Amino acid sequence: MRRLLATAGKEARILGRDRAGLAVLFVMPAVLVTVVAVVQEAALRLMATPTLKVVLIDQDDGGEIGPALKRGLTDAGVFDVLDRIDGRVPDIETVRPRVAKGRYQGALVLAPGTTARAKELADKLVEGLVAGRLPAPAPLPGTDVTVVADPALPEAYRKLLSNTTGAVLQGIETRFIVRGFARSMETRVMEKIRAEMPSLAGLAGTFKLPEFAMPDRPGTLLAVDEVAAAKEAWITEVPSSAQHNVPAWTIFAMFLIVIPLAGTMIHERREGTLRRLLVIPGAFVPVVLGKALLYLGVCVAQFALMFAIGLWVLPLLGVPALDLGGAPLGLVLLALATGLAAVSFGMAVGAVARTPEQASMFGATLVVIAAAVGGVMLPTFLMPKAMQQAAQFSPLGQAQQGFLDLLMRGAGVVDVLPNIGWLALSAAVGTAVALTFYRQRD
């Protein structure tokens, strides 16, 4: 134990004097998690409640569709509908270049006479239906509403604009049809009274169905709610970027210890200190485990630092604080297992590589690849199926999966035991490689 602690103390001194190594282990991940979480939070907010500026070019001669369209789109909570630009009614020649440049995300052009034409078609439709004829499809007299989109607007947002416009127009059409039915009913009732009861013909003119308001959009009868699935309950809020980024970059930081750890092992081998140590009976295992102990401590410190940033620093920058979920023990166990896997990986690279350059290039590249495959940089569900399967074999992927389960899916300690087991297995393999090759390479 004394040798183990002596080695850990020696490693602490060496690492403490390695400013570049400390920067890689603590400063770089802290900056990464802060910057990425803040940037991603803004993107998440845009994705969750985007505000798209849409210009309404209403050429409908005061028809009611224009105002109804504006109301309907505004009520959707996604669009900021502008029907005046610089105090004037906009025209397509002015608006099109501005949309093309991305100043506005879209424009809706309402053709002249749209309302009159829509009402006329609605009346004809009702007339046919009342007469027992199936309505013939109305020939398109011209495009009534044109949706103009910024070419750089993502497909999802373009469809959102088109579909919302379509839904609002559908509501307006329904209103016109219902009104047409009402007028038809009035006419038919009056005709019947005149024909059957001439003495009451004078009253016929006074019969009128009550005026009624119709919503601009459908969807007032059946409500749709949106929640995220969780194991135990429903999560009612969309998780913030901190929930994904803090564990992701913590894992990444832990595995970056490959750079200083492998470096110190190779220096030890190349500079003859390992030879001196190997002469001492029984020193080899404490030398290796002493390093592991110190760097496991570094991993725990990284975990504490990164989670502290998530809890207390990110909120200062407008990102909601990290929610630790309901299983703190699970977080600690998973962090330790991740740290063990990271340390054993670093030691394995240090044992196998022949030069510090090899170790830093090979180790860092491998970490970036494993991080990408493991879903640290991009959620795995966005990846192709083959990559999703590969993620299962990445220690970083297993760690990330476990942390996401604990922080976002309401999982408990038992749920992440398979992830912990997998990480422990990879730690055992890495340690075996390190113990085998470190001595042999000398």
Added chain:
Amino acid sequence: MSLLTAEALVKTYRGARVPAVAGVDLSIARGEFFGLLGPNGAGKTTTLSMLCGLVTPTGGRVRVDGRDLSDPAARRMLGLVPQDIGLYATLTVRENLRYFGRMHGLGGDRLDARVETCLAMVALVDAADRRVGELSGGMKRRANLAAGVVHEPAILLLDEPTVGVDAQSRNAIFDTLSVLTAAGLTIVYTTHYMEEAERLCRRIAVMDRGALLVEGVPADLIAAHPGCGSLEDLFLALTGRALRD
């Protein structure tokens, strides 16, 4: 009585056609200063590595004070001064000595005393708190020697300990080694420098191509080879003048 013996030591590295060491026998007495000489690639470092247990022999065995080298008690009697500076460059001289002392099982007052003794022995008291990476070549070599004896070994194995050292530091190292020998330390010393061997070693062995060519007291060996006026003459006569690198 021999303190360190090697019997029919053989080492053939994996993939090599010829053995690096082919049947070396050595017997080194307690308190003896023994020199192992040979050109590059002669097998000196491999022999030294087998003597201290760093390299496992393909054949033969090493005994320390009658014990097989696999016995930890035998290994504890050994100290190594490797050819490279086997010290941590970002630690101070004192921190290095304390670490290696602890790894040898020293602690408390004994460790403190040994560290100070070793620092004084190699004249590095004033540089004790300087990082090894900041020291001159000679100071590094002296610190390297101190780390090899911090645990008071019975046998010290030195692999070319004066490479790249100025005359002053080399002289200081020789003085230290003389003091250590006088105190009863057994030394096995490999070197390229014949004048060092002639000055320091009570007995020498000349190796080439993995085999011992001669072994004995330097003056006796020179006298036994007509035409050789010095150890260097003897060395060249035995190993030839052809370049080895």
